[in-house]
Structure formats: structure tokens, C-alpha cells
Amino acid sequence: MPANSPSQLPVYLLTHEFHPSKGGIATFVEELARGSAAIGHDVEVWAPRGDTQHDQQFPFSVRRIDLKGSHDLSCQVAMARRIIRQHKKLKNGILHLCEPGPILAMSYLQFFERFMPRKLVITFHGSEILRFAANPFRKFLVNQLIQRADRLTVLSEYTQNLLEEKFPNSRNKTLLTPGALRENFVAHHRDRSTPHTTVNILSVGRIHPRKGQLLLIEALNKLSLELQSRIHLRIVGTGNKHGYGDRLRHAAKKSAFPVDLCGEVTRQELQDLYTEADLFALTSTPHKHSVEGFGLVYLEAAAHGLPVIAHKTGGVSCAVNDKVNGLLADPKHPEQLTAAFERLISDPQLRDTMGKNGRQHATRSNWTQAAKAHFENWNLD
DSSP: OOTTOTTSSOEEEEOSOOTTOOSHHHHHHHHHHHHHHHTTOOEEEEEESOOOTTGGGSSSEEEEESOOSSOSHHHHHHHHHHHHHTHHHHTTSEEEEOSHHHHHHHHHHTTSGGGOOSEEEEEEOSHHHHHHHHSHHHHHHHHHHHHHOSEEEESSHHHHHHHHHHOGGGTTSEEEOOOOOOTTOOOOOOOOSSOOSSEEEEEESOSSGGGOHHHHHHHHHTSOHHHHTTEEEEEEOOOOGGGHHHHHHHHHHHOSSOEEEEESOOHHHHHHHHHHOSEEEEOOOOBTTBOOSOOHHHHHHHHTTOOEEEEOOTTHHHHSOBTTTEEEEOTTOHHHHHHHHHHHHHOHHHHHHHHHHHHHHHTSOOHHHHHHHHHOSOOOO
């Protein structure tokens, strides 16, 4: 078998977020595992305990670990123990640290050569870079781990620049592998050439200050009463970080236009909401050491033919092409956000054009390409 054969080394993906979680990292891990299996790798995902009824349906193995799925010390220890127990297998495999939890666990074990894998790949998403860099001890540990890694990957140019700024030794070993739609993603397109009388606006994301749902409502409340009378906002997501969900419910009740807080929905219900919508909006904004590194949900909205309104922050511009499939506003200038809504609510032809552009934009990458970038072309001598 050739030295760089894609099926020569097994792949072990370590994560604290996985199915049935619906977050971006969970989707990233599942789809990257699918793509890796598709190109011939023997793949095993190490994931937190949870609903396992679908695990046998994946084209890869899932090993459930007794951890909560947070990044606290107990979860780091549980993940580190699993690495120690399986270190002989890892000696002939590729270990992929998919998100912050496994990175922290491995940052302690790296000083014991017996626990190091044949090849080490680390993916950075954005916010964890800021958190690691803010703590001198963690920064030291992560810096050492980056030096030991064989390959680093990021989903956006923003994240790559941030990583190289905070950890300069990441240069020359970081690959940009943009996110993509789920392998089984299907978009049911509604004919939007004849627009609804009401403009249905959809927002999908965790209810959290970084996702900016309150800013979205505030921007819409600044529209003229005539435009407000034409809109209907639906917000999908759960959470109440620092009482943010309570404040969002209060703002929704006070708005002059209807706001539906849909909570958690099934995949079919979400599909129906996308189909009914005319416009997608998720106004993420930096919050403490948290930033939007990419945003797979923007691609899903674009694939459904929806123009997108978002903030120009973090890696969002890699998912939303400004003035092509959506409009990006500066989060420091809230009037830009209101102006973006005014423009798209008032112009159904522009919405239709941007929606069509978005379908092409959303399919520019796939997970097979990402898997090849992550796990192929090694020098195994």
C-alpha cells in the first residue's frame, strides 16, 4: 500500500459535542467523520454519553465516553483517561482534536511521549483561541501542543489570522478547510418570485448574547411602522445564558410586529420554517472571549435560497458573501443593520437574486474535500 494511501491510517476524532447535539461543532465532527469514511479511513468518534439509538447508522464507529460534554476539569480528566487507555491504538493512527475539550485534555498528556499518536491534527474554531491566549498557563500548554501537532485546520480566514496572531508558531502548518452543508442536506425551494404579502424573517441559533438575537429585534423595531406591519419574525433556539433568554422574551412581547420564539424544533419543523421564510438573519456579535468563527447555519439558509443579513464579524464573511447572497452590517453601527433590513424587506427582486446566488455559494465546498485536507498526503517515512 502506498505510503500516503488515504486508508492506511485509522482516524480517531475526539469531541465533547456530538449527535444528538445540533450545534455547529457537533455537525462539523459528524460530517468530517462521514467524509473520512467515504475516502477509505477506518474512523472512530469518541463522544460524550447521550442518545445512542442512531450510533449504529453512522458509516463510522462511535465510542461513548462517560463525560458531561462540558470543558470543565472532570471532562478533561475523563477524556485524558480514555487517551491513556487507548494509547497503543493511537500509536498507529491519526488523532484529531476537534474542539477545545480534547485540546485541553491532550495539552497535559503531550509531555509523555508514550501517549502521543502517530499523527496529531487539531482544529480551531475561533473563540477558544481567545480563551487560551488570555490564560498564561493555558497559552503555554496550547503553544507547546501546536508545536507538536502535525497539522492544524480552521474553517475561516478570520480564524487562521487570529490563530497566527495569538500563536505565531502555527504558521506554515495551518490549513483552511471551509465548512460545508451536511451530506444528507436537502433544501426544498419555494417559488419566491411571487413574494408573500408578509415578509417572514427566520433566525436560527443558540439563545446567547454572542448570537445577538436582541440586536436583531432592536434593529427591526427601528423600521418605519409601515415596514414593521409587513414582517413576521421567528427565532429558533434554546438557552438563557445570564438571563438572555428572559430579556429576549420580554423584547418579543413589546415589539409592534409578531415574534415567535420557537424554542427547539425537529429537523422537519426546521425544514418547514426555512421553506416558509423569505429572509434569514443571525446577527452574531463578539461577546467577551467568544466570537463567531464561521457559522454553518448561514450556509444552510443560503442553500434554501434565502438572502442573509448578518454582522460583519469573525468568520461570518466566509459564510456570507456581502452584497452577493446577503448584506453584512458593522456591529458597531446598528443603523447599518436597520438599513439592511429596510433594503431587503422593501425589495423582493433583490431578495430573489441574492437567494439564487446563495444556492451556488453554499455548495462551493464539501466534506470529502475537507477530509482529504485533514487526513491525506502524509509523509509516513
